[in-house]
Each structure stands twice: as structure tokens, then as C-alpha cells.
Amino acid sequence: MLIFISGLMDKAPYLxxxxxxxxxxxxxxxxxGLGIFIGAQWSKVKAxxxxxxxxxxxEDDESDDEQG
Amino acid sequence: MSxxxxxxASFRDPSGFLxxxxxxxxxxINHSYAAEYxxxxxxxxxxxxxxxxxxIPHREVDISPAEPDLAYKVIQPxxxxxxxxxxxxxxxxxxxxxxxxxxxxxxxxxxxxxxxDASAYNIQFVNGKPTLIDSxxxxxxxxxxxxxxxxxxxxxxxxxxxxxxxxxxxxGQLLRxxxxxxxxxxxxxxxxxxxxxxxxxxTHIHAHAAVxxxxxxxxxxxxxxxxxxxxxxxxxxxxxxxxTVRGLKWKLDKTEWGHYYEMTNYSNAAFEHKKRLVAExxxxxxxxxxxxxxxxxxxxxxxxxGAEAYVVAFDIDPLAVAQNYLQVKEAGEKNILxxxxxxxxxxxxxxxxxxxxxxxxxxxPADLVLALALVHHxxxxxxxxxxxxxxxxxxxxxxxxxxxxxxxxxQVQKLLRSREDIFSHYTREDFEQSFGRRFKIHSGxxxxxxxxxxxxxxxxxxxx
Numbered sequence: 001m002l003i004f005i006s007g008l009m010d011k012a013p014y015l016x017x018x019x020x021x022x023x024x025x026x027x028x029x030x031x032x033g034l035g036i037f038i039g040a041q042w043s044k045v046k047a048x049x050x051x052x053x054x055x056x057x058x059e060d061d062e063s064d065d066e067q068g
Numbered sequence: 069m070s071x072x073x074x075x076x077a078s079f080r081d082p083s084g085f086l087x088x089x090x091x092x093x094x095x096x097i098n099h100s101y102a103a104e105y106x107x108x109x110x111x112x113x114x115x116x117x118x119x120x121x122x123x124i125p126h127r128e129v130d131i132s133p134a135e136p137d138l139a140y141k142v143i144q145p146x147x148x149x150x151x152x153x154x155x156x157x158x159x160x161x162x163x164x165x166x167x168x169x170x171x172x173x174x175x176x177x178x179x180x181x182x183x184x185d186a187s188a189y190n191i192q193f194v195n196g197k198p199t200l201i202d203s204x205x206x207x208x209x210x211x212x213x214x215x216x217x218x219x220x221x222x223x224x225x226x227x228x229x230x231x232x233x234x235x236x237x238x239x240g241q242l243l244r245x246x247x248x249x250x251x252x253x254x255x256x257x258x259x260x261x262x263x264x265x266x267x268x269x270x271t272h273i274h275a276h277a278a279v280x281x282x283x284x285x286x287x288x289x290x291x292x293x294x295x296x297x298x299x300x301x302x303x304x305x306x307x308x309x310x311x312t313v314r315g316l317k318w319k320l321d322k323t324e325w326g327h328y329y330e331m332t333n334y335s336n337a338a339f340e341h342k343k344r345l346v347a348e349x350x351x352x353x354x355x356x357x358x359x360x361x362x363x364x365x366x367x368x369x370x371x372x373x374g375a376e377a378y379v380v381a382f383d384i385d386p387l388a389v390a391q392n393y394l395q396v397k398e399a400g401e402k403n404i405l406x407x408x409x410x411x412x413x414x415x416x417x418x419x420x421x422x423x424x425x426x427x428x429x430x431x432x433p434a435d436l437v438l439a440l441a442l443v444h445h446x447x448x449x450x451x452x453x454x455x456x457x458x459x460x461x462x463x464x465x466x467x468x469x470x471x472x473x474x475x476x477x478x479q480v481q482k483l484l485r486s487r488e489d490i491f492s493h494y495t496r497e498d499f500e501q502s503f504g505r506r507f508k509i510h511s512g513x514x515x516x517x518x519x520x521x522x523x524x525x526x527x528x529x530x531x532x
Binding site (some may be wrong): 013014015017018019020021022023024025026027028029030032033 | 080184214215217218220271276279280282283284297301302
């Protein structure tokens with residue numbers, strides 16, 4: 001992992017991504033991740049209570065990105 | 069003797085640059101970008117994006133690079149008929165360009181790459197659709213790293229869209245001042261307070277601006293930022309940006325000209341006569357590049373004939389341009405580009421050394437300029453003397469189809485109603501004399517059931 005990170009460090013982007021902009025993305029990712037985690041746990045609890053199985057959604061749908 | 073020159077707008081990205089060679093446009097790819105370029109081409113991403121009309125096609129060519137020491141390859145991108153800028157786009161054009169950028173990033177991620185910039189200037193309208201023209205915008209995606217172009221996306225797309233939708237449509241013009249997009253602290257201050265209740269706008273503009281301010285003087289080591297942004301989170305960020313962009317809608321207010329054709333004073337026969345003349349003249353001239361100035365919703369732009377004709381339909385009214393663009397989208401028209409332009413203050417040359425973005429005139433000359441029901445606005449509303457109007461047209465086009473509307477016409481009377489008539493030189497004779505100094509007048513046709521005249525002129529003394 002450390003080698004991987006130092007590889008990234010060597011290739012600096014030509015744009016200044018901005019420290020704040022980087023941190024905000026990590027924050028959004030964290031909050032979203034927490035939301036997904038809570039959602040998943042809740043589904044499990046619901047599934048346990050109702051006796052139904054949790055159905056996993058296909059996340060990689062190619063049809064998502066056509067523009068009108 | 070070959071002539072090579074580097075383009076003034078192409079200097080920021082060390083991956084390569086654009087240059088012209090004997091009149092053709094080429095892009096040099098530098099050695100430093102070789103691996104990324106090979107991945108774009110080899111992974112099938114290039115092919116898929118080109119097929120979807122999201123990326124401009126190019127071909128590798130065997131000509132000498134402009135800077136041989138740095139060069140890996142030279143490519144020739146397919147030419148773009150007319151380069152336009154975000155401050156000339158209607159709300160929906162900017163919105164579609166934003167959505168295209170997000171689509172590109174999503175597709176790039178699926179192929180293990182990522183956009184390293186998200187500049188609105190990298191998008192151009194090709195065949196009526198927003199298309200990425202910078203083939204060097206992709207880099208290898210490194211999981212864990214946040215999106216390097218996130219800030220640029222928010223500044224170039226989200227901030228102007230939010231300001232136009234939620235504050236005032238005219239704020240899109242801020243893009244003309246801020247060449248790297250609207251600063252988020254400014255956008256945050258200008259947006260109505262209520263936009264803080266829009267989760268996307270709150271996160272990507274208001275909170276973004278606050279976090280930027282907080283860390284402006286405290287740069288964080290990049291090594292501490294690497295972890296934490298999973299691939300899934302990156303897709304989540306893109307979903308959030310897309311939902312925010314899609315959620316921004318401009319409520320079409322009544323603007324100056326939006327219902328222009330419902331308020332005109334001339335008859336149906338006169339209207340049809342004008343349409344017929346435009347069709348006949350363009351059929352004869354076969355122009356390639358036509359600028360329709362004061363095009364409104366593009367009624368006369370659509371009369372232009374000619375196998376290779378491409379019409380840039382300019383108007384000052386954002387509503388008219390928006391309606392025109394919707395028509396282009398609905399009908400899938402490939403040869404009309406609607407743009408916002410205030411002719412009394414046309415787009416100037418901008419950016420570093422004033423060479424990054426071309427002025428209107430630098431993007432000409434057009435083969436034919438249409439100026440229908442326009443001159444009275446320039447001469448009377450904006451007080452420009454007729455000889456200067458003639459000089460302006462001589463600087464932008466080879467042929468000119470121009471309508472003269474005399475003072476007796478009720479539309480001109482309307483302009484004069486609230487002011488003193490100081491325009492003693494606004495007569496048909498003065499018009500013909502002023503334009504005759506630079507143009508050869510080929511024909512002047514009286515429009516039926518009106519006092520108006522439509523002229524066809526050829527520029528014989530262009531402005532140097």
C-alpha cells in the first residue's frame with residue numbers, strides 16, 4: 001500500500017485539486033458509506049424480522065449514462 | 069516552407085498541446101503522457117466514447133511534431149465547425165455539457181481511468197451534441213484518491229448552473245470574468261439562502277466553499293488524503309453531482325424576445341418572402357459557415373441551404389437561444405449551433421495573454437452573415453452610426469444578407485417612442501452609401517407587403 005501511495009505522489013496532477021475539495025470528497029464518501037452501512041444493517045434486521053431474504057442490487061448498470 | 073505554431077490556449081497540461089501545421093490542427097502527445105494515451109486507446113475506452121459521440125475522434129498522423137524532443141505521437145482531431153464558449157451557451161447547453169462530463173467520468177472509471185480535468189472549455193458542440201475535444205484528459209484511476217477535477221467541475225458547471233437557475237439567468241455571464249469557473253465562495257454568497265435546503269447545492273457549493281476557506285491557509289499533505297475514497301464512493305459522488313445538476317431547472321421567464329414572432333408587425337406573406345430569399349440566396353452561394361446574427365429562435369437559420377452549411381445562430385435573449393437549442397435537440401439537427409451573444413459587446417479575446425479564448429471576429433470570417441431585422445437595433449437602440457455598422461460587418465463576413473427597416477416602420481417607431489429622434493442619417497440612401505464603401509450590393513429586394521428591403525452584398529474592402 002505504501003508503494004502504491006508513493007507512486008501516486010510522484011505523479012502530481014497539473015490542476016490544483018484544492019485541499020478543501022479533496023477533504024470534502026472524503027467526508028461525503030464517509031457519510032455516504034456510513035449511510036450505506038446503516039441501510040444494509042437495517043435491511044438485515046428487517047429481513048430477520050420479516051423472514052424475507054435480502055436481495056442484492058446490481059450496481060454496475062451500463063444504461064445509466066446516456067444523455068438526452 | 070511549412071508553418072508551425074502552437075495554440076495560445078494550449079499550455080496548462082504538460083501531457084501535450086495543440087498546434088497548427090500548414091493550416092491543419094494537430095495535437096502533440098508528449099512522452100510523459102504515453103502510458104495514459106496507450107491505455108485510453110488499448111482499453112477500448114476511446115472507441116466506446118467516440119461511438120457514443122462523447123469524445124472527438126482523431127487519427128494518428130506522421131508529421132513532424134512541433135517540439136520533437138518531447139513528442140511521443142502526433143494526432144489530428146476531427147475539426148470542430150465552430151468553437152464556442154460556456155459564456156455563450158444557454159442554460160440547457162451548459163447543463164448538457166455538465167452531464168456529458170459526468171458520463172465521461174463514469175465511463176472512464178469503468179475502464180480504469182479518470183478525468184484529470186473537468187473544464188467546460190474542453191466541451192464543444194459537435195453535430196448538435198456536447199462532446200469532449202481534449203483527448204488527453206484521461207489518466208489512470210487510482211482507487212483511494214478523490215477526484216482531482218471535482219473542484220473544477222463545481223466551478224465550471226455547478227456554480228453557474230445554480231446561479232442561473234436559482235438567482236438570475238444573466239449570472240451565466242460571470243464565466244466571462246472568471247476563466248477557471250466561478251469561485252465557490254462567490255457563488256455561495258450570491259445564491260439565495262434557501263438553496264442551503266437543496267442537499268446537492270448545499271454540499272457541493274456552500275459546504276465546499278466553507279471547507280475551502282477553512283483549509284486555504286492550511287494545505288494538507290497529499291499523503292494524508294490518499295485513503296478513504298473507494299471506487300463505490302466515487303460513483304456515489306458522481307451520482308450526487310448528477311442529481312444536483314438534473315435538479316437545477318431554469319423556469320422560463322418572459323424575456324425580451326422569446327415571443328418575438330408573435331409580436332412582429334409584418335404579414336405572413338412578408339415573412340414567407342424573407343424565408344424564400346434566404347433559401348434562394350444560400351442555395352446559390354453554398355456557404356459553409358453562416359452566422360445568423362439576431363437569429364431569435366432560428367426560423368431563418370433553418371432556411372439556409374447548402375450541402376455543407378453550418379449555421380451559428382446568435383441571439384442576445386437567453387430564452388430565444390434556449391428554445392432554439394431545444395429544437396436542435398428534439399429534431400437531432402446537426403448543423404445549427406444556437407449561442408447567446410450581445411452584439412453591442414461581443415465576446416472578447418480572453419485569458420492569459422488574451423490568447424486563450426478567441427473573440428467573435430477571430431473565429432470568423434463567416435462565408436455569409438445574416439442580419440435580419442437587426443440594423444435598427446444597432447443604429448437606434450445603441451446609437452452606432454451606419455458607417456461603423458458597415459465596418460463591423462466587413463470584419464466578420466464575406467457575404468452579407470442584411471435587412472434595412474426604415475424609420476416609418478412601426479418597429480422602429482417603437483424604438484423612437486421614448487427618445488428624441490437624433491438619427492437624421494438613418495435613411496435608405498445613407499444605408500446604401502455607408503455599406504457601399506465596403507460592400508458590392510448585388511441585390512436589394514423590397515419585401516412584399518412591407519417597407520423593408522433585404523440586400524445581398526459581397527464584401528470588397530474587408531477590415532484589415
